[in-house]
Amino acid sequence: MPVETLKWIDQGLVIIDQRLLPSKEKYLLLNSTEDVCAAIRTLAVRGAPAIGVAAAYGVVLAALEKPDEEYVRSSINKLKETRPTAVNLFHALNIMEKHLDDAFDSDDPVAVFLEVAEGIRENDLRICRELSEHGARLLSDGDTVLTHCNAGGLATSGYGTAVGIVYAAKEEGKHIGVYADETRPLFQGGRLTAWELAKNGIEVTVICDSMAAEVLRQGKINHVIVGADRIAANGDSANKIGTYGISIAAREHGVPFYVAAPLTSFDFSLKSGNEIPIEERDSIEIYRAWGLTSAPDRVSFYNPAFDVTPAQNIAAIISEKGIARPPFDPVLESWRIDSCHEKIL
Amino acid sequence: MPVETLKWIDQGLVIIDQRLLPSKEKYLLLNSTEDVCAAIRTLAVRGAPAIGVAAAYGVVLAALEKPDEEYVRSSINKLKETRPTAVNLFHALNIMEKHLDDAFDSDDPVAVFLEVAEGIRENDLRICRELSEHGARLLSDGDTVLTHCNAGGLATSGYGTAVGIVYAAKEEGKHIGVYADETRPLFQGGRLTAWELAKNGIEVTVICDSMAAEVLRQGKINHVIVGADRIAANGDSANKIGTYGISIAAREHGVPFYVAAPLTSFDFSLKSGNEIPIEERDSIEIYRAWGLTSAPDRVSFYNPAFDVTPAQNIAAIISEKGIARPPFDPVLESWRIDSCHEKIL
Numbered sequence A, B: 001m002p003v004e005t006l007k008w009i010d011q012g013l014v015i016i017d018q019r020l021l022p023s024k025e026k027y028l029l030l031n032s033t034e035d036v037c038a039a040i041r042t043l044a045v046r047g048a049p050a051i052g053v054a055a056a057y058g059v060v061l062a063a064l065e066k067p068d069e070e071y072v073r074s075s076i077n078k079l080k081e082t083r084p085t086a087v088n089l090f091h092a093l094n095i096m097e098k099h100l101d102d103a104f105d106s107d108d109p110v111a112v113f114l115e116v117a118e119g120i121r122e123n124d125l126r127i128c129r130e131l132s133e134h135g136a137r138l139l140s141d142g143d144t145v146l147t148h149c150n151a152g153g154l155a156t157s158g159y160g161t162a163v164g165i166v167y168a169a170k171e172e173g174k175h176i177g178v179y180a181d182e183t184r185p186l187f188q189g190g191r192l193t194a195w196e197l198a199k200n201g202i203e204v205t206v207i208c209d210s211m212a213a214e215v216l217r218q219g220k221i222n223h224v225i226v227g228a229d230r231i232a233a234n235g236d237s238a239n240k241i242g243t244y245g246i247s248i249a250a251r252e253h254g255v256p257f258y259v260a261a262p263l264t265s266f267d268f269s270l271k272s273g274n275e276i277p278i279e280e281r282d283s284i285e286i287y288r289a290w291g292l293t294s295a296p297d298r299v300s301f302y303n304p305a306f307d308v309t310p311a312q313n314i315a316a317i318i319s320e321k322g323i324a325r326p327p328f329d330p331v332l333e334s335w336r337i338d339s340c341h342e343k344i345l
Helices: A033-041 A048-065 A069-080 A088-098 A100-105 A109-136 A162-171 A188-199 A209-217 A243-252 A328-340 B033-041 B048-065 B069-080 B088-098 B100-105 B109-136 B162-171 B188-199 B209-217 B243-252 B328-341
Strands: A006-009 A012-016 A027-030 A144-147 A177-181 A204-207 A223-226 A230-232 A237-240 A257-260 A306-309 A316-319 A322-324 B006-009 B012-016 B027-030 B144-147 B177-181 B204-207 B223-226 B230-232 B237-240 B257-260 B306-309 B316-319 B322-324
Touching (some): A006 A109, A027 A033, A027 A048, A033 A048, A033 A069, A048 A069, A088 A100, A109 A322, A144 A162, A162 A188, A162 A223, A162 A257, A177 A209, A209 B209, A209 B306, A237 A243, A243 A257, B027 B048, B033 B048, B033 B069, B048 B069, B048 B088, B069 B088, B069 B100, B088 B100, B088 B109, B100 B109, B109 B257, B109 B316, B144 B209, B162 B188, B162 B223, B162 B257, B177 B188, B188 B204, B223 B237, B223 B243, B237 B243, B316 B328, B322 B328
Parallel strands (some): A144 A177, B144 B177, B144 B223, B257 B316
Antiparallel strands (some): A230 A237, A237 A306, B230 B237, B316 B322
């Protein structure tokens, strides 16, 4: 596994603190629901699939704190309020919620919740690996991939989605280079993607987000691959702010733009990306991240954390079900129906 | 004048240290050619027109150090090596070089060089104001402008080009709002443009570079206006890295994209932007600007300081001669011929 993002031990949930990378590799022990909420809100754990998994363990911690159905239910609601865009959070918490009755009918509610949470984590590892193997078919030996933000091991239970595809291609013996957008304001590309790729022996070049169009123009990139926080039924995909601009530049230069995400990142209840709630975060992230004063604090700021790339800018959507090409609606509908017949847990 | 960027006093050239803004408003006294070279190389003074003016004073300082024609000539060559992209540097130094004979034929070479340098500065102020007045005709009351990097007072002798247009529109009584891209890696938009706009009472919203496409999609922007470091005879315009990507996104959303620069930023000897030399700067600017560790230092970096926006993405080029619309070649050629008949100094 490329990264150990999060792991349950007897005392609680251990996560790698993603706010401190790459300067420090420090692990945090979360042993209350509130710890998990804070870790999600402050991005100590981030990435749509990883947020979902962490939240599931947050429910286990609630049951440990107080084995009471109403208490656990209210803890689930608190966890749902931490971040609005990644739908994986809601998917995972809805699964946990469905087990409230079983858990409290049993002798050991904590054991029931823990089994479900472990299942969610194992499922994430499995589907990330499956989607990565599908995606790797799109890459040829010697290709260079541009990615944005971090859709790697750190964004999931450990394998990754967009970056997982690069890991899978490497396992197949292909030599793949990566350009990583640093991803302002919080540098998830520079800090996290570059860190985990280097750790796993993959050649990575970090650029500022503003350099992506120029790098595409220079013909350095064969494929753009990004993750997603929420994909609507028509293929419109919300992902880290900046993704949309790259999709336009990629189209301008005839470079295929792919979105890689497990079905846990799909929201079939939304017809289009217009319905996806976009989180707006505190402007301090822009003007004083890590103590850096990069703007006067008396001016205005606008800090949307995500944008939506319209389906028409996307050449393929890759999930554990395979590779969808436009028009996406019928393929995504078949994936939806397929997934209804599966009982993840 | 919106900003006092640089000013000659008896002891030398005083500049505002643009590396420290907005945290500190500190002035530096440069009293040797080497001081001026270092200030240009390290971006204590930056912006194509301001670099040219500062370099002219650097020649005065050379003559003060050693009133010897060969010494001054070699100092001019040192100044030419500080930065490669902004053509204003070479224009200004070529003017100074033309006065070598007059200066050393006179009783007071320093006085001759100083008069020429002061003339270059005053000319810059005049032409920036003229181009800004032309550009202001494009703006209506209530408009919002997106700009990138800093093409304001700080980038010139004090009035600005792209941002000068906003100042001129304000002087005409129009209320103009500005979105300023922060402009990684060195935050000239967040640190400098936001600082000088706020200081001059203009409403400014700072965004990360990656947010520009989304802000354009939301319909918040009426005009994109940027400066230029070098414009080729066909209108292709080199400007701070990131400009090219914005030009693509602006076209995608039908928002006109303007380049504002005085003729001192034009290089009529180059047929197209392909011939413009693009500076590549130290990668430490990306991973450790201002002490911030934003990427592991053992990975690769690519740090081009500029990119070229092709003429077809530009709706208008604004200079002190007026407003050019595509096709640019004939208008720019008429500006060239016109400028040959003028004797700036």
